[in-house]
Amino acid sequence: MPDWILHLDLDQFIAAVEILRRPELRGRPLVVGGDGDPTKRGVVSTASYEARAFGVHSGQPLRTAARRCPDAVFLPVDRAAYEEASAQVFATLRDSGAVIEPLGWDEAFLAHPALRRVRDPEVFAQEIQRRVRLSTRLDSSVGIGHTKLQAKTATGFGKPRGVFRLTAENWFAVLGDLGTDALWGIGPKTSRKLAELGVHSVRQLATASDVELAQVFGPTTGPWLVRLANGGDESPVTGAPWVPRSAGQEHTFQVDVADWAEVRDEVARMAADVARAALADGRGIARVVVKVRFAPFFTETHGRVLSGDADDETAVVAAAMVALDRFERRKPVRLIGVRAEFRSDDA
DNA sequence: TCTGGGGTCCTAGGACCC
DNA sequence: TCTGGGGTCCTAGGACCC
Incomplete structure (x- = not known):
């Protein structure tokens, strides 16, 4: 059995950090974005689950969020606070002996010797969630897979506070009928372009022709799209420090x-x-x-x-x-x- | 849905060289 | 001096992600 890769993603991270220092906001619709004034230009960074129930989501203009959820509490973005919380989370993950590859503020891939050839990586995943919660009071979800793409994709199915395993065994059962934009790296434009070629689902993309897609998307991107639909490749979790470009x-x-x-x-x-x-x-x-x-x-x-x-x-x-x-x-x-x-x- | 701010990577086309 | 072909570098734009 190949090694397991974990992907940990903090639940409603920015909103959760704000709730920790303002406990009275727990359970209320909360929107963090811009300078906290929903009449100004700016977009939602993170909405709490309570606000999401009103159709508020990341990237949405603050004015729209205010219209959809007039009773929400609006707060300004406080980068320093999130960076500090983020550093604590990554320190906790590293303390566990894992190799960590951060992906932004609130996500990381994780490889660990304890994950070699075990049958139940869920046990380790839950232990990691417990440690993060203990040291930072933040909830997280964990995806498990044999590739980074499997693990990263799995996480969404575990939210909130859950664990989900996605491997070659259940990849198509879970994703096969979903649209191609369910894949990490395929957005609305590429999805639409694929649909014009008659490729609508992940399953269809998985069996599409490399050559044909290369003609439309270029020699690197075309074949990469097909690989995505099949669960990604074997690039390892790297602990090498990130060097900004x-x-x-x-x-x-x-x-x-x-x-x-x-x-x-x-x-x-x-x-x-x-x-x-x-x-x-x-x-x-x-x-x-x-x-x-x-x-x-x-x-x-x-x-x-x-x-x-x-x-x-x-x-x-x-x-x-x-x-x-x-x-x-x-x-x-x-x-x-x-x-x-x-x-x-x-x- | 009147569309932030931080980034990464890929592609196409032109310039230039042999 | 009617016009090949390959390689490389630079630039602007596109697409995507958190």
Whole structure:
């Protein structure tokens, strides 16, 4: 029997962290997002299960959430608090002796010697849930599989507070008739494109032709889609520390900005911020990319490569200004962003 | 459903070189 | 000097995820 891989996902993570410090909110519909003002631009980061019952979900505009659930409590996003809770969870997982591969704030793949060749990985999964709850008071769900994709997909069927096992044995029984967007990595666009080819279900995708899909989706993506439908490949859980490829900032204005000088000032300020943070981390910047979202909702990006010897804040800001000058459109601006792409040869 | 902010990876097309 | 073919790099955009 191959080794087991676990995937742990905290239940309604952000909402749960808020409830821990405001116990009076337990059992109430709670929405965390933006700056907590549901009349402003912003989206839902996490809704509590009570709010989800009203049709509120992650990614939804706060205004919509307020309309669907007027009695919900709205709170601003507090990154620092979630990062701290997240670090505690990962520390607990590592203390168990597991190899941990984090996937964002509230998820991780897990491999452990105790999972080698056992018949009942559920016992270990429940022990992990218990430890996380004990040290952080947070509930989680755990998926079990022989591949990361199996484990990750299983977790959703265990929520909340449950454990679910998904292997080649029950993969098609559980997923076969579901739409292709049930798979991790297939979103609405790809799902629709597949449907146009007559591929509607996971089962159909699993037996689709690599060659045909390669023609439509490209040589890498096409065959990968078929592999997904079959439960994924054997990439191992890696404990190697994550090295970011890029870092940046974005900001959506509450009111569209028509004054280009104001846009310039804001881009310069953000570029300086991004450069300072990157250089403080010892990362060299290879390229700066400026993003502008014009009203009503049209996004354009332009970048500028930095010469190898010009790696200071001033050079980064100057490069951002050059990139910004390549935008020709002059419409009201909804969002601006600055992203630094790091050199890969340094840590 | 008037659409955040943090990211990653892949693709297509053009430039450029031999 | 009517126009091949392959490789690589860069750029912008698309799609997806948490």
